[in-house]
Amino acid sequence: MKKTDAIIVDNKDDAKGIWWVNQARTKDETRYALLNLHVKNGMITGTDGRRLHRYLLEEPIPDGLYSPIVVNKTKTILLKDTDGLTYPDCENIIPKAPTLSGTPDLPADADVAVAFILRMTPADVYINYKYVEQALNIDVPFKLWSIPEDPFCFYHEKYFVMIMGKSARRK
Secondary structure, three states: OOEEEEEEEOOHHHHHHHHHHHOOOOOOOOOOHHHOEEEEOOEEEEEOOOEEEEEEOOOOOOOEEEEEEEEOOOOEEEEEEOOOOOOOOOOOOOOOOOOOOOOOEOOOOHHHHHHHHHHHOOOOEEOOHHHHHHHHOOOOOOEEOOOOOOOEEEEOOOEEEEEOOEEOOOO
16 A cells, blocks of 8 residues: 555644544454545544544644554554545435434433433444443543434534444344
């Protein structure tokens, strides 16, 4: 793979946001495009196909695919991918607006939030709660975007999470 144009992110908020997005990036070596993080219009996205994390960057990075080389909460180094890989169009699967009136806040404590989500989840829908716990470990007050169905979404000013569930209703 050809990699060029190293981007060093030392803005602590952006580095923390990229660290968080990177948690959702696939680890499956056969899913070439999803091994990267995608930047488009100031948003950086990571997904493994079952969950998606998106963060609104404070300091813009040029649009494109980036391989994370160093990712931690204080500094990130990304290399731009020039192989011409195409990242999936995530826009068509993200709900355009919250489906809950009043968009309730999730409890600040991650364990309580997971229990709250579990109580709201319909009995015939399975959600990987490990994904929920990882998404909540960024310590921001999330609001519910949709009820825990397929997909289940929650957000904060700069953060957006979508977790695909498995429904017993699907054939």
